[in-house]
Amino acid sequence: MDNLAIETPLNAQLHSIEGLSIKELPICAKVTVRGDMPALSAAIESVTGLPALMEANTCTTAAANTLYWLGPDERLIYSEDPTAETLVASLREQLPAGQSAVVDVSDYYTVIQISGVKARSVIASGTPFDVHPREFKPGHCAQTRFGNASILISCREGDTFDIQVRWSFAEYVWKYLCRVGGYV
Amino acid sequence: MFIIDCPYCGKRDQTEFSCHGEAHIARPTDTQNLTDEQWGEYVFFRSNTKGLHRERWVHTHGCRRWFNALRNTVTDEIFATYRVGEVPPGAAESQP
Amino acid sequence: MTQAQRLDSGGLIDRSKPLRFTFDGKPYTGYAGDTLASALLANGVRLLGRSFKYHRPRGLIAAGSEEPNALVQLEEGAYTEPNTRATSVELYDGLVATSQNRWPSLEFDVGAVNSALSRFLPAGFYYKTFMWPASMWMTYEKFIRKAAGLGVSPTEPDPDVYHSTYAHCDVLVIGAGPAGLAAAAAAATSDARVMLVDEQSVPGGATTGRTLSDAYTQWFEQSVSQLHNNDNVTFLPRTTLTGYFDYNYLTAVEKITDHLGPGRGADKPRQRFWKIRAKQVIIAAGSIERPLVFADNDRPGVMLANAVDTYINRYGVLPGNDIAVFTNNDSAYLTALNASANGAKVTMVDTRKSVNAGLTSACEDAGIKVFTGHAITSVQGAKGVSSVRIMPLSDDSKSVAGQAWEIKCQIVANSGGWTPSAHMFSQSGGKLRYDNAIHGFVPDMSKAKSINPNVSAGACNGSFSTAKCLQEGSQAGVAAAAACGYQSTPGALPAVEEDGLGGIEAMWLVPTVHPVGEGSAKHFHDFQNDVTAADIHLAAREGFLSVEHLKRYTTTGMATDQGKTSNLNALAIMADIRGAQIPEVGTTTFRPPFTPLTFGAIGGQESGELFIQERHTPMHGCHVQSGAVFEDVGDWKRPWYYPKAGEDMHAAVQRESLAVRQSVGMLDASTLGKIDIQGRDAAAFLEMIYTNNWKNLGVGRCRYGLMLNEHGMIFDDGVTTRLADDHFHMTTTTGGAARVLGWLEEWLQTEWPEMQVYCTSVTEQWAVAALNGPRARELLQSVTDIDCSAEAFPFMSMREGKVAGIPARVFRISFTGELAYEINVPARYGRQLWQALQQAGKAHSLCLYGTETMHVIRAEKGFIIVGQDTDGTVTPLDMDMDWIVSKTKPDFIGKRSFVRSDTNRQGRPQFVGLLTKDPQVVLPEGAHIVAEVKDAPPMKTLGHVTSSYMSPNAERSIALALLNNGLQRKGDTVTIRLMNGDVVDAIVTDPVFIDKEGVRVRG
């Protein structure tokens, strides 16, 4: 397996113009975790070290892990590991059997990072969610719509955003971002 | 184009949601002993209210949770949104 | 060409920058800052088009976007745009415009014969004349469209690009006149996010080009520059608010490069469509002057008084040297004095008997003769005004009598008062009230819609004086910011002299020597749709009394200008006829868009490949390399077939279909929906969702399931596998993936929240290659560590292991009736898996196949495709699938509906096979099986063909059908009547055409 090349829907493309940089991030482990609180948050915390009783529409990062709020009983964990096997196994171990779900979605999504002074205008072209710096700050995330695609967007810092999108929609969202980049 | 206050995510654009009609219609438990009329009432009939209407919405492009809204079908004013299992606002007064 | 009507100085134009343009092929020159309208007027061109119905010569009426007449065809070829208002087109060098609605030329128009025939073209003419017989309507319509059409659409693709975007703000201000500027300036002193939009290229609204006072000029310039420099403010000129929707959602179109000319915007979008969500809206949209309705008031040269002002003040154009000003209010006296001061010989005609002495003496001082209590009774000059005749009005102003005067003039500047621009308030759901002081409708704030917080300020609120506009605007700005939680500190407002409407006396229909409708004169109120006062009288006589009936019967207010200049006049004339008050007749409802907008802008960037998303699987690149032809399945691009050199679709599909049954074929099945289901109640949940039993399914085993809705009708199907006691992997149809996940979540969240079950879509997590065919095992075994023997890996089971070195889940399931394996690997390895299998497959005669072969092969086995062989109206019993319906489960979704009388009745459509008597005939899908063949429809239908193919494995055509009572008809001969009249006989059979015993799949 170690000698297998990993592919992603956009093959780590990069698009760069003045005031805007768009790139696909390398693949990372992504795990969806669902279940009742507080058992779920306790398990997540013990595995990742991240507090999972968090405010809606926020995300938090520590060391190699990032934790996203997806719903009242749902969290998403990113880990810098290329595969989710370890993460899935440790979470399963911590969670009450039959009362939760741990699902490897590492390949289900890819992440496009967009940054630069034009980034917010580019994102606003496709999403009805308000990404004004007053409303959408580092540590904020939101599941919303971009064009016809569902996305999870998070503000990393200042003008840098991660857009998580399903593999099959990646090319569409990529082309959309690049096209609009020339318009704003 | 509504702004809908998802009980979990807060105020969002209507295009993130889908509406699934009247709320608080429980599926009958003892389905095999129902008359055709009783079953038909559950499957086919809705109140089609003019005025205050309790309806189900799902935050399709957001948290994917289902919830209920109390909406005036004439003015489209949404008075409240509430979680599944919660008592609808004003229910106590409107019950006979 | 000289600009004979251009003044030597004044206006916001740049006389050092001449711009060339053509109108109807003739070259002219204007200046930077001109509109097409002002440039034409500067050149003395007053005849701009022919009217819609009567083809009467028409010229400019207005200077703004309310212009009903001056619609031109702008540019040529791919850039051409019809029905463009000359008043809204900023002039650029090389502009090409042509007049519309005339043939062969503007000066000589054959259609003008309509005008001579006008007594035969009254209101309702089309309804009355062309309605019957209905079969002739198609013929009439062509004739009517040709004769009455406006401009022509381009036939080429649009060469421009467009951008659309969402925007959010605290305070949106519509209009950058004195009220809007004051509002935005006040709100922007707080921290509120402010948007200011205005349709003009420069702010100022009605004051543009006017000098009010030094203090005003200073305030104006300072406010504009502060707004431009404030990061919290988005100031958009050339931006028209087009629609106001619920929850303060508003749309606007920004013209970005239109004013540069076609193809000159570099790679910038031509227009931007703004989708704005505002917490508070301030409407400062101004007002629109209304014309007086008098005899032959449509002659080129009859204009609104404020238009004459605007052409002088903003564009340095004197529309004519001899101007008659005709009014019922004070505001037009400013026009008279302005025109006179700029060199025109002006005559003042006022319908009022007594007029403010200050105004008349100012006129006399300027050498302007004033006729009070007079009316214009006729206008001479078909292609341009040459003179008007005036007569004294009777005491009640309902008729004219006495000494007539002939006044020589080229321009009639007229004013019937001012109509507040309440469009946006009305679109927001607010109701209007009639204000007798100004004779117009104004917003009734007590009837505003609570979900759309807004306030109207200035002229659109009925406050016409500049001082009042500034005051209301500033207050509105402070209040709107405060409503959003921001404190403003507005600066002092400048002092300006009192201006505005002044006194007004209603005059809705100006009498002439003949009663309305008699004689040859026409009193137009709706210029764009050619509707006259006589038409309103006719409507009233025929009983179309309410405004909604009046509009539809006469078409008044229904042209592209939405009656901006005509609505109130129409209502008032009807009220007068009925002896009613204007509000009793009703108000019209304003609808979006405020002015016409391009489809390009609405679509924005979502055109071409961004119109609908194309979804690709991880193996997509491989399919492209293999020369696949693609099919759209939902949003997915799936390989349809893989033609070899020289092959057409039929040949490719026949070859692929044979290969699957003779050696082995490979299909990209990644698009199938996949849902991960976990939780201790997962099996119990599946028992409710599917018709068959799930509790007894062993770990590592797979089962096919049907999903029904509560009506008992099939809505999806697929194979689900038990991965662990409380863990399942469900597959759905490609198109049904999102629908099924939504369906599962709906039941779990709203009906059975106590169940411990969690569903997660994993469709894209897995790339899937399906191997089908007798040699599938040997191929798979050559690349995997899984024991593929029949004993170790039986049909309908799942094994984990490595395939081509890649971690995989292999499902032994089959949609072809052949020995088959579906190999699932993480998407990141999808392409490698595909390539490895392709490589290894060479030794096993592997053939790639697409969705068409998949369809043929499964039909040979009678496997249904939900949505093709079912249509949402058939139960499992109708599909002869009662083998999958549990008889022991007490309940599942849809079960109770099986015993409904309709699902139980005789004669329901049932699923059968059809074999045509001639094995070479392939029935068209959708063809009807008829009870009795007739020459022409209608014929009683007994059912229809749902799937039909030439099957190379059955060596003949095969078909699947839904046939009434079909299960009892096997062996019968039925008749299918085709669209082309051909009749085909077929025998009803079992729907399984190959390997009826099912030996191959278990091999």
Ligand SMILES: [Zn+2]
């Ligand atoms: Zn939500």
